[in-house]
Amino acid sequence: MNEYVSLSHGSGGRQSRDLIKKVFTERFGIAEPLTDSAIIDESFPPGSRVVITTDAYVVDPLFFPGGDIGKLAVTGTINDIAVSGARIVAIAVSFIIEEGFPVNDLVKIAESMALEAERAGTRLVSGDTKVVGKGKCDRLFITTTGTGFLLPQHEHISSGLKVTEGDRLIINGPVGNHAIAVLGARNDLSFKTEVLSDCRSLNRLTEKIVDNCGEIHFMRDLTRGGLAAVLNELKEMAKCIITIDEDSVPVDEPVRGLCEVLGFDPFSLANEGKLIVVAGKNEFRKVLEIMRSDPAGFDSSVIGEIVAGDRPAVILNTSAGGKRIIELPSGLQLPRIC
Amino acid sequence: MNEYVSLSHGSGGRQSRDLIKKVFTERFGIAEPLTDSAIIDESFPPGSRVVITTDAYVVDPLFFPGGDIGKLAVTGTINDIAVSGARIVAIAVSFIIEEGFPVNDLVKIAESMALEAERAGTRLVSGDTKVVGKGKCDRLFITTTGTGFLLPQHEHISSGLKVTEGDRLIINGPVGNHAIAVLGARNDLSFKTEVLSDCRSLNRLTEKIVDNCGEIHFMRDLTRGGLAAVLNELKEMAKCIITIDEDSVPVDEPVRGLCEVLGFDPFSLANEGKLIVVAGKNEFRKVLEIMRSDPAGFDSSVIGEIVAGDRPAVILNTSAGGKRIIELPSGLQLPRIC
Numbered sequence: 001m002n003e004y005v006s007l008s009h010g011s012g013g014r015q016s017r018d019l020i021k022k023v024f025t026e027r028f029g030i031a032e033p034l035t036d037s038a039i040i041d042e043s044f045p046p047g048s049r050v051v052i053t054t055d056a057y058v059v060d061p062l063f064f065p066g067g068d069i070g071k072l073a074v075t076g077t078i079n080d081i082a083v084s085g086a087r088i089v090a091i092a093v094s095f096i097i098e099e100g101f102p103v104n105d106l107v108k109i110a111e112s113m114a115l116e117a118e119r120a121g122t123r124l125v126s127g128d129t130k131v132v133g134k135g136k137c138d139r140l141f142i143t144t145t146g147t148g149f150l151l152p153q154h155e156h157i158s159s160g161l162k163v164t165e166g167d168r169l170i171i172n173g174p175v176g177n178h179a180i181a182v183l184g185a186r187n188d189l190s191f192k193t194e195v196l197s198d199c200r201s202l203n204r205l206t207e208k209i210v211d212n213c214g215e216i217h218f219m220r221d222l223t224r225g226g227l228a229a230v231l232n233e234l235k236e237m238a239k240c241i242i243t244i245d246e247d248s249v250p251v252d253e254p255v256r257g258l259c260e261v262l263g264f265d266p267f268s269l270a271n272e273g274k275l276i277v278v279a280g281k282n283e284f285r286k287v288l289e290i291m292r293s294d295p296a297g298f299d300s301s302v303i304g305e306i307v308a309g310d311r312p313a314v315i316l317n318t319s320a321g322g323k324r325i326i327e328l329p330s331g332l333q334l335p336r337i338c
Numbered sequence: 339m340n341e342y343v344s345l346s347h348g349s350g351g352r353q354s355r356d357l358i359k360k361v362f363t364e365r366f367g368i369a370e371p372l373t374d375s376a377i378i379d380e381s382f383p384p385g386s387r388v389v390i391t392t393d394a395y396v397v398d399p400l401f402f403p404g405g406d407i408g409k410l411a412v413t414g415t416i417n418d419i420a421v422s423g424a425r426i427v428a429i430a431v432s433f434i435i436e437e438g439f440p441v442n443d444l445v446k447i448a449e450s451m452a453l454e455a456e457r458a459g460t461r462l463v464s465g466d467t468k469v470v471g472k473g474k475c476d477r478l479f480i481t482t483t484g485t486g487f488l489l490p491q492h493e494h495i496s497s498g499l500k501v502t503e504g505d506r507l508i509i510n511g512p513v514g515n516h517a518i519a520v521l522g523a524r525n526d527l528s529f530k531t532e533v534l535s536d537c538r539s540l541n542r543l544t545e546k547i548v549d550n551c552g553e554i555h556f557m558r559d560l561t562r563g564g565l566a567a568v569l570n571e572l573k574e575m576a577k578c579i580i581t582i583d584e585d586s587v588p589v590d591e592p593v594r595g596l597c598e599v600l601g602f603d604p605f606s607l608a609n610e611g612k613l614i615v616v617a618g619k620n621e622f623r624k625v626l627e628i629m630r631s632d633p634a635g636f637d638s639s640v641i642g643e644i645v646a647g648d649r650p651a652v653i654l655n656t657s658a659g660g661k662r663i664i665e666l667p668s669g670l671q672l673p674r675i676c
Binding site: 007008010011012013014015017036037038039040041043044046049050051052053054055056057058080081083084086089092093096097125126127128130131132133135136137138141143146147150152155158171185220221223224225227229268270321328330331334335336 | 345346348349350351352353354374375376377378379381382384387388389390391392393394395396417419421424427428430431432433434463464465466468469471473474475476479481483484486488493496558559560562563567604608616634657666667668669672673674
């Protein structure tokens with residue numbers, strides 16, 4: 001199948017349908033007839049709310065150690081729904097493909113998406129395929145939109161409004177691996193690394209947490225802008241002071257080394273399988289234990305605490321024994337990391 | 339505000355948030371705090387099913403007579419939900435922006451999206467903004483994903499399974515205007531036209547139809563591939579013969595003229611505010627009357643009928659008194675028409 005995507009694959013006629021059938025329909029488990037909208041068969045529990053999230057993926061390169069754009073798009077959307085405390089039900093997928101893109105690569109990416117959806121226990125439904133001329137997009141962009149339901153007892157986990165003094169912040173593992181893995185895979189860079197992206201669905205982990213603990217006050221995955229961005233957003237939403245112990249935030253040695261060489265702050269680097277959980281002071285040990293028992297959280301650790309104070313701030317207790325403010329990352333970080 | 343989008347607007351840090359707040363948040367009526375997923379406040383009626391649809395919009399040019407990429411993205415998504423017989427509840431929006439894109443144009447497009455959502459009685463929720471380098475995408479791509487609910491009595495309208503002999507096909511107005519309007523707005527073409535895109539939300543029309551009629555057997559909007567593509571898909575889904583009277587399919591005079599000059603078939607051209615409704619033989623007159631009473635359907639007419647036969651086909655009774663097969667459009671139609 002040494003074929004390439006052509007503009008006629010995007011015309012909505014016979015070639016469009018052939019491409020969709022050949023590449024997507026069966027792999028995604030989408031039943032005929034193909035319609036423009038998908039009816040979600042699962043019924044949503046009474047009293048639950050519908051949750052929706054959408055993200056465009058423009059990662060460069062499309063394939064990187066530990067993943068590819070397809071796996072990234074599926075996990076990213078699953079994780080956005082998961083950290084809101086909701087259950088993912090279905091994912092809609094939209095492709096923008098550059099003319100000349102190899103059909104074989106599209107198949108690999110579609111397989112990767114199907115595999116990740118199956119692993120996470122969700123389904124790919126409804127899709128769209130647009131083709132643009134050579135040079136009008138950079139090979140392939142994917143937008144995934146997740147739909148899920150939120151039970152009443154899990155509301156407000158994403159808003160930060162439940163966060164209160166004494167809460168502990170728990171992270172599920174080392175930061176920065178995704179950004180370094182993608183960067184290392186770019187042809188124009190002079191370093192090579194063995195670092196793998198942490199790209200991973202977190203829904204089974206978050207479901208264990210919210211099902212078993214009553215004091216989950218906030219969860220968020222640490223994507224673009226990394227830990228630093230999320231902590232600063234939380235500070236603004238919850239109007240609180242957050243203290244973080246630098247030594248307790250895990251950073252893998254190769255990531256730390258490359259950050260020093262390249263001048264990056266690992267706290268601002270994108271992750272694709274990391275989250276922070278803010279848990280009440282009476283329950284954080286139990287939360288930590290649950291997280292460590294899950295394959296996506298065995299490296300979890302408590303990294304900080306919510307403390308009283310008038311002006312919202314994120315304060316880092318440094319390894320050297322000092323204090324510094326963690327700011328919202330500003331200016332150009334690493335473009336097209338997700 | 340003579341600003342341009344830069345790569346740092348896509349980094350997930352301060353500049354990302356500033357751009358989102360300045361351009362989107364208030365216009366879209368999205369409340370702070372900004373989170374990655376939106377909880378949909380409207381409750382879905384008991385027994386209803388969730389419906390989801392997603393589409394990428396890559397139209398070239400971004401602004402054309404009768405609309406722009408933003409209006410197109412919102413109406414297109416509303417219409418996909420509407421023709422399934424469902425009610426639109428919320429739309430999630432994802433932007434891929436080329437570095438250097440004028441913020442003013444982004445504001446115009448955002449305003450156009452907000453206006454169209456308001457007109458149609460729906461809401462824009464949850465969004466995403468990615469920025470790619472100069473030359474890595476063609477100015478702006480938008481992916482919109484709609485969520486709605488389907489009442490049990492309106493199921494199977496999109497599947498074609500209810501279609502039966504004697505059903506009539508009704509169209510809500512002339513075909514081909516969107517494609518000709520977009521084509522005429524392209525700089526590299528030598529003709530100019532006063533044709534406006536028919537870009538329009540159809541949800542109020544479809545709701546009137548399904549609320550008042552019990553024999554609605556199929557509905558579909560006529561986008562990429564036009565009337566010809568939809569009729570061929572319906573033929574396959576319903577395993578039926580469809581006859582269409584050429585004289586009864588409305589085509590505006592300037593569209594017909596340009597099609598003759600340029601060698602296009604108006605039946606294969608994309609529309610963005612047209613649909614066909616297949617109604618039972620005892621009810622089609624009532625459906626036609628309801629459609630004609632709506633601003634989106636005052637030009638409605640019966641264009642054909644479902645007849646008995648062994649082999650699925652779409653047969654055109656031509657103006658000249660002959661018969662010909664309408665095929666699924668094949669090969670390159672008009673790229674980037676939506």
